[in-house]
Every structure is written in structure tokens, then in C-alpha cells.
Amino acid sequence: MAEDRARFEYLLRLGDNSLILGHRLSEMLGNAPALEEEMALVNVALDLIGQARLFLGYAGELEGAGRDEDALAYRRDVLDYRCALIVELPNGDFAHAIGRLFLISAFDFELYGALRESADRRLAAIAEKSLKEVTYHLRHAGEWVIRLGDGTEESHRRMQKALEDLWMYTGELFTPDALDEAMREAGIAPDLARLREGWDRRVDAVLREATLTRPAEGWMQSGGKDGRMHTEHLGYILAEMQFLQRAYPDARAW
């Protein structure tokens, strides 16, 4: 039972990351620089919401308290969310939005690749499906980082600035805590530190082609995935996302 609880917590991290990043990307609707890009970003958001449903649906089953994907998405407040800080940040300009998608997709690419070997076969199957989607997200966002980095003077400056701003939120993804360790020991999740290698290689290759400078490793923010201290932004995201469920608590179906 204790192990189910831990797996539930771990699945919340995966589900919340997809959900909140999907939410942020869906905010790009009507604001993208070109129609093709609008379609692409909506498509990515759709993939992420789909992943969130699978992770959260499974989490609810493991918890066994009768909470389904919607109860978990719409009835938890900031204190019980387990997403990494980086997904909560506002989109900012296109360089920030696409830069974030790139950095997270590169992480998810490594993570889902490794989760395919998970001892939890259902999680492995979700990872397998998600990996296909994330492979596309990574390519799409990576191509944009290259275009912007090696585009005009302005786009280079904006892309470099975005990387500098986002960098201190990447550490949390790779820093294992007690839950990550427990999942690794149970053969459910991979060693996070080992994912770093592939991420570094992939990110560095794109930055090089983009003529961008990798930001210096400095202080890394954390507190999202363990729920210790989220950003102020999360509360607003939830207020918006959960509005109908909160305003009409008697409604049984939508």
C-alpha cells in the first residue's frame, strides 16, 4: 500500500507537468506568430493534455479514493500540485515559450525513453506512447531554437535571454529527492542523474547549431515537484482552469 501511495505521488508529478505545460501552450492560441505555428502549438498542447489524462487517470486508480482525472486536475489546490516550477512560468515572448518547450521536451524525451523499461508496465505503456509525441515536440521546438538563435540579431538576443531566464529552472528536473530515489529502487523510474547526460548532449548540440551560449550553471530553483514552494503563477493557472468546477460544485456532468 505504501508503495501505491508513492507511485501515486510520482504519477502526479508526471501528470501535473503535462497538464500545466499543456495549459500554458493552449494560451498561445490566437497569439502565435504564424498560422502553421498556431496549429503546431495547439497540437502539442493536445498531446500534453492527453498525457495528463493518462497519468492522472492511473494515479487516481492507484490512490483508490475514487478520484478520477478530473477530480485530480480540478479539485486540488496549489499545495497538492506536483509540477516542476518551469512549467508554471508565463509564456513570455515566443523565444521563452518555445525555449521552455525545447528544454522540457529534451528532458521528457530522456525520461519517457527510460520509463519504457519501468517495472510498472502500465506506466511503461504510457511512456511508450508519450515518447512518440515528445520526439516530435523536441524536434519542432529544437528547430525553432536554431532558427531564432541563428536568425536575426534581435531573435538571437531574445533566444539567448530566454535561455538565461529559464536555465535556473532546469535543475529541479534532474535533482532526485526521496520519492525519486524510492521509485528508482523499486525499478519504476530511472536514475534522474543519468538522464542528464543525454539531455546535455542533445541541448548542447542544438545550442551550438543555434550559435547560442549555454548559460552558466548557477543556483537552481526547486520546490515544485515536491510541492514545497511553487511559483505565484500556479494559483492563477488553477483559478482559471478550475473555475467552472469550483463555481458549479453541484454539477455532476459537463
Next chain:
Amino acid sequence: MYTQGLDGKIGPVREAETAEEKEREARFQARIDAEERIEPNDWMPEGYRRTLIRQISQHAHSEIVGMLPEGNWVTRAPTLRRKAILLAKIQDEAGHGLYLYSACETLGVERAELVEQLLAGKAKYSSIFNYPTLTWADVGMIGWLVDGAAIMNQVPLQRCSYGPYARAMVRICKEESFHQRQGYEIVMTLAQGTPEQRRMAQESLDRWWWPALMMFGPPDSDSVHTAQSMKWKIKRVTNDELRQKFVDVTVPQAERLGLRIPDPQLRWNPERGHYDFGPVPWDEFWRVIAGEGPCNRERLEQRRRAHEEGRWVREAALAHAEKRRLRDRAA
């Protein structure tokens, strides 16, 4: 449908004068009469070309602007399933827009030029998208009524004389019918829900009913293009015929939902075999068309802002492509 055939100005078209020109037009009309499809490289009268450019571009613009009122609810969709469906639907609409711009380009006009016209406020799009989405029920209402009206108009367009447009319609109609069903399902869920949800559904129907009927364009008596467009088989059914058909189909659906259509004059006419309905508030229609609908300004402003804010991104993409080209050539 999304093109109300509103903008009467397609510019001056030179009439056929010489015997040779008249003969060519007659041959063209004979092809239309024989139900042949006109393809991009075929000769066509200038008026035919311009009418199609106007209609297809209005249709494309409507798909693009139409993403905004629904997009207004994506971040607030009440369940993850609804959110996913809504995202998929909006993605379809972006796809329709791209597809239609491409169909338009086969007539010798650039998409960039058409978008410029939209952003400059010179091009029209369907009046319906100048209304606000205030509650979640509006998302259902757009699917049920707006997409329902669109299908009604687009089905005959699958037989439009211009090949690329007709083929685009085949694909678009398939997706629209999915959109219409999901909208009806939202409204049905609300109509069967709590009193508050029912109220939401009824209030939304009250607001959208007349604007939905306006989607078919002005009455036939005021429709400047109908006769010529029918002759060219760009249009197969008149505005009023389509509007009647829409009312006939929709009233029983509303009855099944237990919702009231906000028209005291609505009643079944057994002699005609159709529903009679009250006068459409055409003054409101013309006002919205003239740019004074509740959201005209906001909709265009948002498209303009996205276009302006995206400029540096598009410039970077072009600059990068050029660098690549030069590097590849040097290699």
C-alpha cells in the same frame, strides 16, 4: 456557412465585347451547365475568378477568426476530455483555414495579401464570430448552431463548379459534422444537468439563435450575388432556402433538449411543410457587418497583435532559411 457573400465589391469587371470573347464565355457556361468541374488552369471569366476569391477568402478568414471565441474557453474547459476535444476542434479550424487559403491561391492570389486585407479591416468574415462567448454553454452553442449552419451551407458547396473549393469542402464537411455533434452533446449535458446548467444552456440559445440565422446571409431579395453565383454554380441553394432548412432541422433538436427557441412567431406550417419563423433582426446584422458588433474590434485587434508580435519571429525564420541556403551553396 462562413461566407455570407457580403462584400459587393469585386471591382469593375470588363464585359465580354468581341464575338470571340462572347463565344469563350458561352463555352465556359456550357461546361458549367454540363456539371463539369473548373480547374485552376482552365480559362474562366474574371468575374467568376474574383467572386471565388472573395468567397473562399471570406471562408478562410472566418475559420481563423472563428478560433478566437472558442479559444476563449480552452483554458477554462470544465473537464480534461472537453479540453482535449476543444483543442482538437480548434486545430481542425486552423487546418481548414490553411486549406482554404491554398484553394484561394490556385486562383492567383497570395495568402499574405489576403491576410493583409483581413488585418486592414478590408476583408469580411462571418458576422457570427463578432459575438462574445460568455459562458461554457456558448462553446456548445457554437458547435450545435454555428457549425450546424456551416454544414448546411457547405454540403451543397461540395458540388461547387470550382474543383479545388469543392474538394476542400468534402474534407471540411466531415470534420464539421464531428464538431456539430460535440456541440450538441455539450448542450445536451447542460440541458440535462442542474438548474444552473439548464439556465446556462437556455440563456446561450437565446443569445445565439438570431445571429445563427444571420449566418446564411441577407434575404434573397437583398442578396446581390445570388443570381450570378447560382448561374455559375458557385452557389447551389439560396440564402433563404438554407435558412429555412436550418430552422426545420434545428427546432426538433431544441425540443428534444427541452430548450425554447426565442421566437414567439415560430410554428409549424403544415401547408408549407416548414416552420414559419419571425423576422430576423436584419438591422443588427448590417450593424455587425459594418463593424459594430460586440467583438469586431477585439477580434481584429487580437489578430493584428499576434501578427505584429510575431513579426520578429517570421523575420528570423526567413533570415535563417537564407543563411542555410547560402551555406548549402557554399558547401
